[in-house]
Amino acid sequence: MNTNIALEQFYSWQAKLSAYNHAMSLIYYDGATVAPKGTAQNRARALSVLSEETYKLSTSEDTLSLLSYLDEHRGELGEKDARAVYLALKDIKEMKKIPMDEYIAYQELMVEADDVWHRAKEESNFELFRPVLEKIFETQKRFANYCAPEKHPYNYCLDKYEEGLTMDECDKFFSALKEKIIPLINKISAAKQVDDSCIKGSFSELEQEKFSYELMKIMGIDLDHCGLGTTEHPFTTSIGSHHDVRITTNYDPSNLSSSMFSVIHEGGHALYDMNSADDLAYTLLDGGVSMGIHESQSRFYENLLGRSREFVGYVFPKAQGCFPEQLKDYTADDFYKAINLVTPSLIRTEADEVTYCLHVMVRYELEKRVMSGELEVKDLPLEWNRLYKEYLGVDVPDDKRGVLQDSHWSGGGIGYFPSYALGSAYGAHLLHKMKETVDVEKCLSEGNFAPINEWNREHIWKFGCLKGSSALLRDALGEEFDPSYYTDYLEKKYSAIYGL
């Protein structure tokens, strides 16, 4: 063995993993979009085999000795190879701590959970979901104990979505937000509510789809490498590499803004995923580095850009082009106000920018307490409803619009939610930094995303997973992350809209 031969084997191993990921992502995407609805069991069988093969490929003795060899010779490796070896070893060492049968059983549990959660949500029946959710939390605790017995199990979960994130940091971050956001919400509640009638009405799915493609083009998304599908819950996924990315949306025929901002949000994820440097394709460094950074991009496009007055000025005439009858009596100003209406509500994905983080905080509190053993899964609905009343002042009428609304827990995504709030705040700080060199307002008012995308490409996207998320963020910002840019942004924007 010499380093060149080892590197060649390492590349071929990564290519193989990419191919398995290609297959599994596509099976998932197909299941969520066009697959006939009775085929879930058939998919589960294929996924079970493929995830077992992936597990074996990842944890085999051959792989481990190859990676150890490369690790011992890391002085001879370039930056990229060294980082990929480091990440691979980190993952594998963790994976090997989980017994294979438990790993496979967990993959199968995920398929079952997705199915059960869908039915439970449809029936608004938490009891149906409870046994599966209990298993998920138990497994996560057990895995946390296998992999990082020295850590609090919830810190182990948080770290999976944002490297190094802890409950202490989250607590600090969320209280900084609360301190500013709660008074802002109180002031808005006392002010005169804005009118959002212009986004309500009847908007055909076909026209909304055409408008979605137009939005993707405006955002600078390369449609030769990014598809658009329809699903119940919008998401973004890469198929095998950054050369093939798919976003999905859901069309509400009575509300124009729902799919519009889903598309811009998922489009932000897609831009990040699609713009890894080309030589990262088919390696472990391809695609976004963490969910926090990912959400910083998606919520950046959705809110900081998409819901800005400048962008509305540019895009409203295009919306009128697609929906001339529905929008003929409205102005860009009406549209701007309608899409920025603030109101405490039940559903996180439909929440406005100001109340959004409170939805996240509810989930964070609950996950933390279950993972700490302070709360039982069976008590989640009651606690959910209590916290919604406390944080948002709303009464939850049923579990469908309460504890069953999100797909994250059924997908094992415990510890994911804080990245939405973090990402929103990262985005505001990044925008502040971007404005030092890019005339963002001018770009938006002209629908010219190229300079904005170029800044993101150079500072965030092209690195893929080459840098860890903290280093990436610090380098892009030129300083430590500071959430006050976010709260300042919210205060300024919404004071103007509501005349506070």
Place this chain on the structure above:
Amino acid sequence: MNTNIALEQFYSWQAKLSAYNHAMSLIYYDGATVAPKGTAQNRARALSVLSEETYKLSTSEDTLSLLSYLDEHRGELGEKDARAVYLALKDIKEMKKIPMDEYIAYQELMVEADDVWHRAKEESNFELFRPVLEKIFETQKRFANYCAPEKHPYNYCLDKYEEGLTMDECDKFFSALKEKIIPLINKISAAKQVDDSCIKGSFSELEQEKFSYELMKIMGIDLDHCGLGTTEHPFTTSIGSHHDVRITTNYDPSNLSSSMFSVIHEGGHALYDMNSADDLAYTLLDGGVSMGIHESQSRFYENLLGRSREFVGYVFPKAQGCFPEQLKDYTADDFYKAINLVTPSLIRTEADEVTYCLHVMVRYELEKRVMSGELEVKDLPLEWNRLYKEYLGVDVPDDKRGVLQDSHWSGGGIGYFPSYALGSAYGAHLLHKMKETVDVEKCLSEGNFAPINEWNREHIWKFGCLKGSSALLRDALGEEFDPSYYTDYLEKKYSAIYGL
């Protein structure tokens, strides 16, 4: 090792192959339907890895010794397991004769060929396709020589699509057809042409899609396990097992019958694939046994049932329901005549029942001569055009509507075409047999496919690959196959339509 343990390993090996097939079929289906158009290279990388893994899994020493063990103990196996072991060993012994690098190179050639053929067809440029097609024919000759050096290389090709089929049999079969069909065509040409204006006009894609789903339901296709997609060339594929099947069609906005009969044709394939006995799923015995039997089902539904006067009587009012304006001045009789218009033409997939087999014969003659070394690939266009003039009396204006029209050669499907003609003839004999116990006319006039499907399920579908195609056909027919049922059917049906 004992037989039970060996059988368990054999099942898990088959399940693994099914999972790889699931992935590869889905990647292919996705590429043909919704994948963004710049992603072919990305797909090729994944397919290359997965086909290499499949090759290794199929031909490993472990596999071979497992199968040999089971083969030695075949007296202890049930019928199904014994047949699966026999088929697996047959395939693997053949596969092992092909060097792995040549096998992989051929898979890669297929991806390239598909891309090149699409472009060549678009540009009507045979020279662009020629080098790739030469490689395909060369490889097929080389593989034939590796696998069956005792056979004529074209017999090796024919056998892949219809077990045991030879040039001698094809020659005999085709001359039996020609003897009856050519005089029939001559009589039809001399008769008064029927009017097909009722299927021409403007038919929206969306309405055609709705009508397609209605047709699938009428045919008794379980939409929970069968999807419908849109592609340039209609096809049917199973995804991993008979529990998930997809058909595709192509909508011609100016012609109603084009997608209608594509859907019924592919629906016939789908019914066959979907109705393997449940215990065959995830084994080598799942799905159709040969292309000849497959086409006997697809062309059975498309022509013998779909284009019958009885079915038209039932379905025409449904078509009027979808296209009230376009069809309001026509009767079921008009429709029946329009969809059965006979005219020598350029494109096989659009050919009528009577001239169809002549299109197949042209391809058969050309393949046979290239595989025999009597014709060079570079001379194919000239010979194609000469034979179209000789057999069908038409002048081929360009290669797009000539030698480049079909996707089979670019997909390596040399030897496939005869199964279309054979299948058509099998179908007519099967229909004759079915009528002994099923009142087919009555079923069709009531849109009641259940008794027809039940007969096919019991005599054809449920066996999957449990019987070889000749045995399956003989058992279903209760006698040797006889092509005169087919020529009799054509003579009777078209003499009535054309008043001969």
